[in-house]
Amino acid sequence: MITVKDLHKSFGDLEVLKGISAEVKESEVVCVIGPSGSGKSTFLRCINLLEDITSGEVTIDQDVINDPKTNINQVRSQVGMVFQHFNLFPHKTVLENITIGPVKVKGMKEEAAKEIALQLLEKVGLSDKADAYPESLSGGQKQRAAIARSLAMEPKVMLFDEPTSALDPELVGDVLEVMKDLAREGMTMVVVTHEMGFAREVGDRVMFMDEGVVMEEGDPQQIFEDPQNPRTQEFLSKIL
Numbered sequence: 001m002i003t004v005k006d007l008h009k010s011f012g013d014l015e016v017l018k019g020i021s022a023e024v025k026e027s028e029v030v031c032v033i034g035p036s037g038s039g040k041s042t043f044l045r046c047i048n049l050l051e052d053i054t055s056g057e058v059t060i061d062q063d064v065i066n067d068p069k070t071n072i073n074q075v076r077s078q079v080g081m082v083f084q085h086f087n088l089f090p091h092k093t094v095l096e097n098i099t100i101g102p103v104k105v106k107g108m109k110e111e112a113a114k115e116i117a118l119q120l121l122e123k124v125g126l127s128d129k130a131d132a133y134p135e136s137l138s139g140g141q142k143q144r145a146a147i148a149r150s151l152a153m154e155p156k157v158m159l160f161d162e163p164t165s166a167l168d169p170e171l172v173g174d175v176l177e178v179m180k181d182l183a184r185e186g187m188t189m190v191v192v193t194h195e196m197g198f199a200r201e202v203g204d205r206v207m208f209m210d211e212g213v214v215m216e217e218g219d220p221q222q223i224f225e226d227p228q229n230p231r232t233q234e235f236l237s238k239i240l
């Protein structure tokens with residue numbers, strides 16, 4: 001579903017991604033871990049073209065997304081992204097936050113978009129918040145609304161950038177549950193996370209990034225119990 005070949009990304013003189021290659025199969029959940037500043041967010045942002053790619057190739061379901069002929073907006077509607085800080089529109093209700101993409105980008109009828117939005121709100125456990133404004137929601141509710149908003153575009157893949165890092169500990173579980181449900185339903189997911197429990201339980205594979213490269217990857221049990229790379233060992237010894 002996602003193929004990344006020798007991806008390089010520089011900001012001016014600073015080379016942040018130094019040749020990343022990765023493959024994510026349909027329905028696979030890949031968790032990306034690594035120290036702050038190692039390029040995890042930049043990696044995700046390159047996969048949905050929030051950053052332009054310096055060199056290399058990213059393919060999503062057959063489409064080379066960084067081909068100049070590719071329609072960027074179409075790519076973005078196929079790749080859902082959930083950020084640490086929710087990024088909901090503050091002056092729109094939860095329901096409007098969810099319907100705006102399908103209506104504006106996909107040309108869906110308002111009524112149809114609303115019906116889908118209500119189904120998604122039920123799925124993320126927010127049926128009673130359709131008419132609420134983001135400011136009245138807890139962080140966990142905002143994040144679940146943000147996930148529903150992404151899903152409304154019917155993406156082929158979902159990217160999560162530390163979706164629970166800004167949440168109070170007691171709100172993390174509900175968001176992780178929603179993500180687990182999605183994984184169970186077969187969504188292809190790339191999840192940057194510090195939630196090692198989630199990576200272990202839900203991840204099919206774990207990628208450890210450091211200094212702009214993938215230092216090690218493997219199945220979660222191997223990475224967490226028997227890391228081979230000294231950098232992986234050092235990182236895990238600090239957080240586990």
Ligand code: ADP
Nearest residue numbers: 011014016034035036037038039040041042043
């Ligand atoms: P991580 O998500 O692993 O913490 P990031 O991808 O956010 O890492 O950042 C990797 C490096 O890229 C950092 O050194 C960061 O300062 C730099 N960086 C990220 N975005 C930009 C930008 N827009 N301009 C310049 N440097 C950036």
Ligand code: MG
Nearest residue numbers: 040041042161
């Ligand atoms: Mg980051």
